[in-house]
Amino acid sequence: MRPSFGPMLGTPFEYGVIALEEARLTWNKGAAPGILSRAARAFDDAARAGDVGGEVGAAVSRALAGDTEGATRRLYESIARHPNEAGPYVALGVVLLRESDPLAHAQRAAWALCAARDLAPQVGFIERELAVALCASGHFMSALQSARAALALDPEDLDARLWTALLRLYFGGDSSASTALVELAEEADNQLRAPIFWLGAAAGLYARSDFQEARIALRRSIAPMKVGYEPERPFVDAARRWMREVRGFGPGVAMAPDRWLRDVGGASSDYVRARSALTALRDACAKDPERAVAEGVSTLEVEAVISEMEARTRRGMLDWAARLLLRGFAEAFLPLRQYLEPPPYEGFAAMGLVLLDG
Amino acid sequence: MTRPTPPWLDPRPPWEEPPPESLCAEAGLTRDAVPVVRLLSVPSNIPELVALRAERFVPLYGEGATRAEATRALANLVLALGERADVRGADHALALSTHKSLGVRPLELLAHAVRDGQAPALYAEIAIAYSSLLGASDLQRESVARLFEHSTDAAHEARLAITMGGGDYSAWREHYESLRKLPSSPAVRVARLWFEWVLARRFSALDQLHAMVGEAELDPASVWLAESAFFVQGEDHSRERLVSQAERVMTPVAKVIPRVMAACARDLVEGVRTPLSLRWKHLRAAAAKDHAAAAIRHWLAAATAQLDDDDESSGEALSPEPSRAATEARTAAGEFLLDWFVGDRDAREDVDAYARRIVRVYHRLRGAQVFARAMRELAPSAPSTPEEQLLWGKGAKR
Known part of the structure; x- marks a missing residue:
């Protein structure tokens, strides 16, 4: 059950929170005109009284209204004034991930959210957003740890489950994660969050070779966008571009037996030829062991190098898949999410703007 | 044909300055x-x-x-x-x-x-x-x-x-980059392919070298360079061919400048002493490359090839540029370092040492080719100066 929430005490701050809440509730590809300005003015008054929450609220209101640059500047100033408060760090991470080019800002977002986690441990929202930021900046193992930490705090967290499943699929090579991605989209329908989750489902369906279904899922993810409406075109194109790269990657997971040889570059690839040359060298050493010993070559060592090469190439393939598809997903998903959805209540709570009961 | 007079000869060339007293x-x-x-x-x-x-x-x-x-x-x-x-x-x-x-x-x-x-x-x-x-x-x-x-x-x-260098300061990669930009000629192509096989461990370059040696009109030094690449692969009788080809290049000048032959022989002996070990080190370095990078090149090529049916829902064609993630991944996968600086440092250093020796001999061989041609083209009908007598007259026979 979702916990109830309420504004913190303090009049200008309270007005700000109420306006922010109104913006959240009426969010339809952005807030209704005027609400966020009202919130920003109220938070400014609170900030003048020395309230950190006011500073954070003022910056977040501006970011939601589209002024992410101004918001980022304000949050850095706030961090400089209050380095031991988690709120500004969380807000900075959230604002940076809401930029139109999230990959460019992911590293800084990850830094801010890491700092926030140190100051406020065991907060599911922070762990989940940190997982997103780490994924977008290419630190996949840490991202997986954060996503798992978020899941440990709230096993029902849809976002954490989405990123965990994606990481499992592309970075872990776990094909069963594709089913989780599809199920998540259906589950998200109940929470009125379906469109963006269909983007993940498209990946899952494509991995399962349900190509037609994957196309439909992609269409569902961009369904809220008006056809031919220029301001929404970047969101649609980013999703389509990502899907095109998913198709280039192909069904299944990297290093699976049925695609291993193709992925590594075919029979004439350096991998295959180096491997067969090493095998030939091993045979030569076995035939003439004295000469091999004299020249410092051992059959066992050759065997070890062959195994190591194979293991490293398999692991490397998953790394490259993650670099291409997980970062690509973040590139398409995050702008879509910031356009269609305001930050959740948990986000405002982690920023210190509201208190959650329960 | 009027040639400019060197300005430093007038009034007195710098080499006629008196030496320092202390010296x-x-x-x-x-x-x-x-x-x-x-x-x-x-x-x-x-x-x-x-x-x-x-x-x-x-x-x-x-x-x-x-x-x-x-x-x-x-x-x-x-x-x-x-x-x-x-x-x-x-x-x-x-x-x-x-x-x-x-x-x-x-x-x-x-x-x-x-x-x-x-x-x-x-x-x-x-x-x-x-x-x-x-x-x-x-x-x-x-x-x-x-x-x-x-x-x-x-x-x-x-x-x-x-x-054709880079061994002295481990600047192979920079030299190869310059080599890639040169206008193509058989000798340049051989040098390029030699770099690609010996130092970047690309098997396709070895195949191309084989094809070139069989077909193209190559100068003897380039043929020798190609042979040094085949030696790394451990081909039969490669060592013998390496020595005999070097001798063939040196023969015209062997009597006049025999010490070049000795210098080449020293480098060659060091280089080809342990063929199995060299092959092992080269393969170790080849194995240490990031072979997985081939996968992403393949995936991206496939993504580009699928542009034709890109008409999802909007009905408008999607522009061909990839996502930022793909662009960055492709840059990283195409990054030269992946092929050149492998993790197995010991193996790489031994192969680099071989390459350094080979490059030194190669330049000596190219120099010998020019020397032999100069001896032919500059030969006077009747040697008169001490230099001419040294080169073509009694001096050379001494």
């Missing part, structure tokens, strides 16, 4: 006893050593871009690398390359003369071969060759002298 005193000589070195002595002597330290020598082409100076360069090579040459003859001859007070001005003058057609390109090639035959470092060879890279006829040799 003479240190060697127990009077100033008058220190000669101006035009040709090296065999064996070397104290006054000559003092002269070299005091910059009392005529540098390479110091007296102009003339046939006489080209002949003097060849003569000094014979004196430095001849049968009875001084042990440090090569070092002394290298010291004659440039004069401290003139720097590379004499060679610049030669480069101008060659570019303007006032001197044959062979003179420039002799200057490059001079440093190659004497075993100059990458830096020294490049500093000479760089002056001639814009002279149409000498550019080919100059560019090979510049780009």
Whole structure:
């Protein structure tokens, strides 16, 4: 059950929170005109009284209204004034991930959210957003740890489950994660969050070779966008571009037996030829062991190098898949999410703007 | 054909400046006893050593871009690398390359003369071969060759002298980058493929080298270079072929500058002593490459190939540029470092050491080719000067 929430005490701050809440509730590809300005003015008054929450609220209101640059500047100033408060760090991470080019800002977002986690441990929202930021900046193992930490705090967290499943699929090579991605989209329908989750489902369906279904899922993810409406075109194109790269990657997971040889570059690839040359060298050493010993070559060592090469190439393939598809997903998903959805209540709570009961 | 007179000859060339008193005193000589070195002595002597330290020598082409100076360069090579040459003859001859007070001005003058057609390109090639035959470092060879890279006829040799290197400072990658930008010629292609196979461990380059050696008209030094690549692969009888091909290149000059042969033999022996070990190290380095990077190249190529049916829902064609994630991944996967700097440092260093030796021999072989051609083309009907007599007359037979 979702916990109830309420504004913190303090009049200008309270007005700000109420306006922010109104913006959240009426969010339809952005807030209704005027609400966020009202919130920003109220938070400014609170900030003048020395309230950190006011500073954070003022910056977040501006970011939601589209002024992410101004918001980022304000949050850095706030961090400089209050380095031991988690709120500004969380807000900075959230604002940076809401930029139109999230990959460019992911590293800084990850830094801010890491700092926030140190100051406020065991907060599911922070762990989940940190997982997103780490994924977008290419630190996949840490991202997986954060996503798992978020899941440990709230096993029902849809976002954490989405990123965990994606990481499992592309970075872990776990094909069963594709089913989780599809199920998540259906589950998200109940929470009125379906469109963006269909983007993940498209990946899952494509991995399962349900190509037609994957196309439909992609269409569902961009369904809220008006056809031919220029301001929404970047969101649609980013999703389509990502899907095109998913198709280039192909069904299944990297290093699976049925695609291993193709992925590594075919029979004439350096991998295959180096491997067969090493095998030939091993045979030569076995035939003439004295000469091999004299020249410092051992059959066992050759065997070890062959195994190591194979293991490293398999692991490397998953790394490259993650670099291409997980970062690509973040590139398409995050702008879509910031356009269609305001930050959740948990986000405002982690920023210190509201208190959650329960 | 009028050639410009070197301005430093008038009123008095810098090499005629008297030597420092302290230097003479240190060697127990009077100033008058220190000669101006035009040709090296065999064996070397104290006054000559003092002269070299005091910059009392005529540098390479110091007296102009003339046939006489080209002949003097060849003569000094014979004196430095001849049968009875001084042990440090090569070092002394290298010291004659440039004069401290003139720097590379004499060679610049030669480069101008060659570019303007006032001197044959062979003179420039002799200057490059001079440093190659004497075993100059990458830096020294490049500093000479760089002056001639814009002279149409000498550019080919100059560019090979510049780009075919990198072992001294582990700058293989930078040299290969320059090599890739050169206009294609059979020798340049062989050099490029040699880099790709020996140092970047690309098997496709080995196949292409095989095809080239079978088909193209290659100079003997390039054939030898290709053979050194086959040796790395552990081909049968490659060592024998490597030696016999080097001998073939050296034969025309073996009598005149036998010490080049000895220097090449030293490097060759070191390089080909343990073929199995070299093959093992090369394969270890090949195994240590990021082979998985091939996968992302493949995926991205497939994504680009699927542009045709890109008409999801909007009905509008999607522009061909990839996502930012794909662009960054492709840049990283195409990054040169992936192929060049492998993690297995021990193996890589041993292969690099082999490559360094091979490059040194290769330049000596190229130098020998130029030397042999110069001996043919500059031969006078009747040797008259001491240099000519040394090269073509009684001096050479001595």
